[in-house]
Amino acid sequence: MAxxxxxxxxxxxxxxEPYESYIYDxxxxxxPSQNSYRIDRTVTGYDMGLQRLSDPEDPxxxxxxxxxxxxxxxxxxxxxxxxxxxxxxxxxxxxxxxxEDLQITGCYYSVGGSTFSAPTGLYVKRSLxxxxxxxxxxxxxxxxxxxASVEGDMELEMVKEYGKPDTDLYTVETFNPSKVVADAAExxxxxxxxxxQGAVQxxxxxxxxxxxxxxxxxxxxxVIAQKLWRKFASNEQIDGMKRNVPVExxxxxxDEGGFIYTVTEKSNTTTDAVKKLNPAGYNIWDNVTGxxxxxxxxxxxxxxxxxxxxSTRLTDICVGNNGLINVLDYxxxxxxxxxxxxxxxxxxxxxxxxxxxxxTFSNPNAVExxxxxxxxxxxxxxxxxxxxxxTFGKLMHEAVELYDEGxxxxxxxxxxxxIERDGGYPLAYIxxxxxxxxxxxxxxxxxxxxxxxxxxxxxxxxxYAREEYIREHFTAIVVVLAVLAVLLVVVSQMHKRNxxxxxxxxxxxxxxxx
Amino acid sequence: MYEFTPVGWLKxxxxxxxxxxxxxxxxxxxxxxxxxxxxxxxxxxxxxDRQATGFQFNDNYVKIFNVVPLIVQSVVYxxxxxxxxxxICTLLEGEGTFKKIAIYSAYSLVPYIVCTIIKVILSNFLxxxxxxxxxxxxxxxxxxxxxxxxxxxxxxxxxSFSKTLVSMLLTLVAMLLILFLAILLLSLFQQVYVxxxxxxxxxxxxxxx
Numbered sequence: 247m248a249x250x251x252x253x254x255x256x257x258x259x260x261x262x263e264p265y266e267s268y269i270y271d272x273x274x275x276x277x278p279s280q281n282s283y284r285i286d287r288t289v290t291g292y293d294m295g296l297q298r299l300s301d302p303e304d305p306x307x308x309x310x311x312x313x314x315x316x317x318x319x320x321x322x323x324x325x326x327x328x329x330x331x332x333x334x335x336x337x338x339x340x341x342x343x344x345x346e347d348l349q350i351t352g353c354y355y356s357v358g359g360s361t362f363s364a365p366t367g368l369y370v371k372r373s374l375x376x377x378x379x380x381x382x383x384x385x386x387x388x389x390x391x392x393x394a395s396v397e398g399d400m401e402l403e404m405v406k407e408y409g410k411p412d413t414d415l416y417t418v419e420t421f422n423p424s425k426v427v428a429d430a431a432e433x434x435x436x437x438x439x440x441x442x443q444g445a446v447q448x449x450x451x452x453x454x455x456x457x458x459x460x461x462x463x464x465x466x467x468x469v470i471a472q473k474l475w476r477k478f479a480s481n482e483q484i485d486g487m488k489r490n491v492p493v494e495x496x497x498x499x500x501d502e503g504g505f506i507y508t509v510t511e512k513s514n515t516t517t518d519a520v521k522k523l524n525p526a527g528y529n530i531w532d533n534v535t536g537x538x539x540x541x542x543x544x545x546x547x548x549x550x551x552x553x554x555x556x557s558t559r560l561t562d563i564c565v566g567n568n569g570l571i572n573v574l575d576y577x578x579x580x581x582x583x584x585x586x587x588x589x590x591x592x593x594x595x596x597x598x599x600x601x602x603x604x605x606t607f608s609n610p611n612a613v614e615x616x617x618x619x620x621x622x623x624x625x626x627x628x629x630x631x632x633x634x635x636x637t638f639g640k641l642m643h644e645a646v647e648l649y650d651e652g653x654x655x656x657x658x659x660x661x662x663x664x665i666e667r668d669g670g671y672p673l674a675y676i677x678x679x680x681x682x683x684x685x686x687x688x689x690x691x692x693x694x695x696x697x698x699x700x701x702x703x704x705x706x707x708x709x710y711a712r713e714e715y716i717r718e719h720f721t722a723i724v725v726v727l728a729v730l731a732v733l734l735v736v737v738s739q740m741h742k743r744n745x746x747x748x749x750x751x752x753x754x755x756x757x758x759x760x
Numbered sequence: 761m762y763e764f765t766p767v768g769w770l771k772x773x774x775x776x777x778x779x780x781x782x783x784x785x786x787x788x789x790x791x792x793x794x795x796x797x798x799x800x801x802x803x804x805x806x807x808x809d810r811q812a813t814g815f816q817f818n819d820n821y822v823k824i825f826n827v828v829p830l831i832v833q834s835v836v837y838x839x840x841x842x843x844x845x846x847x848i849c850t851l852l853e854g855e856g857t858f859k860k861i862a863i864y865s866a867y868s869l870v871p872y873i874v875c876t877i878i879k880v881i882l883s884n885f886l887x888x889x890x891x892x893x894x895x896x897x898x899x900x901x902x903x904x905x906x907x908x909x910x911x912x913x914x915x916x917x918x919x920s921f922s923k924t925l926v927s928m929l930l931t932l933v934a935m936l937l938i939l940f941l942a943i944l945l946l947s948l949f950q951q952v953y954v955x956x957x958x959x960x961x962x963x964x965x966x967x968x969x
Binding site: 709 | 815816818819821823885887888889
């Protein structure tokens with residue numbers, strides 16, 4: 247009874263967040279976990295100061311009827327060098343620049359006199375060659391990608407315009423870029439709708455370079471069945487069949503090392519849901535080589551309020567400068583955070599329910615990370631939700647940081663305090679186990695790995711533990727083996743001379759049987 | 761010719777796959793008691809394989825332990841094998857009696873059981889790099905038992921080799937049929953039970969008014 251009371255009390259005490267934190271264990275079962283992030287605040291267009299755009303006195307004045315609200319913002323980008331946020335305010339056909347406190351510092355409707363039409367993606371980077379701040383805009387309805395230099399608070403200067411590639415390799419009728427990134431060499435990569443061969447790649451001069459990092463076709467029973475049918479079907483029948491093409495990816499991000507991370511909106515969590523592509527377009531997080539990288543929710547779940555099955559649909563990815571990878575799920579409004587090696591760290595965020603609570607999303611469109619906060623932009627509520635770290639989150643991130651650097655021993659006290667707050671956190675036990683293994687405390691390491699059910703690391707520790715055991719007890723083992731060998735010889739000699747230690751029982755029966 | 765204890769006969773059968781069971785039949789040996797013990801150990805070996813395998817080799821969902829599937833996989837399969845084989849081979853002019861089939865089948869399971877248990881013990885001392893030993897043992901146990909089973913059935917029913925194989929395949933089909941019917945029966949009985957129970961509740965409500 248007391249336990250029940252205590253439980254209900256603790257629930258009411260920590261029910262501030264509209265979601266319950268959980269994490270996946272070795273068997274991909276969801277287990278409860280502590281909140282790593284709490285909702286700090288939400289920032290609407292008014293909080294950003296968008297009303298300044300329609301205030302004639304203000305230096306940022308555009309026109310009397312400039313929209314005071316965001317309208318279906320589709321992309322949020324944080325420029326780490328300049329500490330600035332950029333929003334693609336899609337339905338208002340403009341780009342908004344904000345400082346690190348999300349206060350407006352600039353607004354752009356056009357570049358060189360030609361206005362934007364539904365910009366859905368943007369990317370900002372200071373050029374290594376010209377030292378100018380370049381903005382890359384996926385100007386979707388104008389079928390172009392714009393590379394422009396930022397000249398002032400209201401002014402962009404066109405540097406290059408990338409239109410539909412004029413080559414036979416590009417087979418799609420339309421060119422509707424939705425997301426864009428650029429690498430250090432200023433090659434531009436664009437996700438275009440209806441292009442499923444991968445991202446469209448342009449070089450710095452504006453020439454079409456080809457496709458980059460295509461997804462694979464997910465192997466389902468239907469695909470295999472169709473493959474078989476194709477063997478027997480006539481050409482006319484084959485023409486009538488549905489083509490199996492991979493799903494194009496939804497979004498991507500590029501990290502400091504030039505690796506491009508892609509997400510794909512589909513329910514399968516193993517085939518290409520999240521990829522880490524090297525500059526050659528090869529997926530490093532490939533499950534084919536025996537690894538098991540899994541992203542998003544493992545099982546689709548039944549949502550009683552909307553009477554439908556929620557299945558993961560990963561829509562945006564963001565690699566923070568601390569190396570943590572945040573993946574946003576459109577269907578459930580959850581942010582999945584992973585470390586550099588794709589270990590799941592925490593899950594937070596929620597979809598709108600009937601009561602529209604702060605920190606829930608209708609159309610979560612983009613996620614960004616800055617400092618220790620996570621920013622999620624919502625296309626229907628037209629606001630940005632800011633998540634800040636809890637104490638647990640802070641400790642966990644500190645420990646993960648040390649752990650990823652290989653400083654297992656330094657991470658030990660931090661992991662201990664993580665466990666004090668969440669005794670079921672699997673990564674903490676693995677971290678402690680590795681620290682113990684480093685320190686040569688093999689038995690302890692075995693216990694920790696067992697707690698996390700980490701067979702691979704247990705196996706490593708077991709090898710050392712076994713070696714140590716044999717070394718310490720070598721004499722005893724040899725003596726036991728020698729005694730056993732001698733006994734065996736003696737017994738067999740005795741049997742040869744028809745002397746038995748255990749007499750009678752079986753022998754008697756044998757006689758009866760004859 | 762041969763004079764063995766019952767356990768000695770078991771050893772003879774296991775280590776002489778070609779003529780062991782023929783000798784067993786010729787000498788009218790084989791103990792039902794030992795067979796039952798072997799089947800019990802089959803069950804024990806399966807439980808050990810699931811629960812006592814070394815941590816680094818145990819890929820089972822160890823959060824939950826349910827003994828019923830293991831009983832089905834050992835004892836129930838054994839019984840259906842014997843029943844199925846008896847019913848098939850009676851039709852196919854086999855000479856084996858029900859008891860003989862039960863004894864011979866159980867005897868031929870011994871290598872599998874022994875190898876499984878050795879495998880479980882070894883898995884507590886080996887690391888994954890040396891897992892070749894464990895899979896070798898698993899294949900050895902299974903293969904040896906299959907060879908013995910073929911020889912046992914051949915000797916038991918006095919069949920030719922090809923007829924033995926056909927009868928064993930048919931036995932597998934019979935097992936499937938038996939299990940299917942058993943499940944059907946179970947679900948039917950469950951429905952009958954539900955029917956009577958609902959009649960009972962209906963009456964109970966009426967009486968109470």
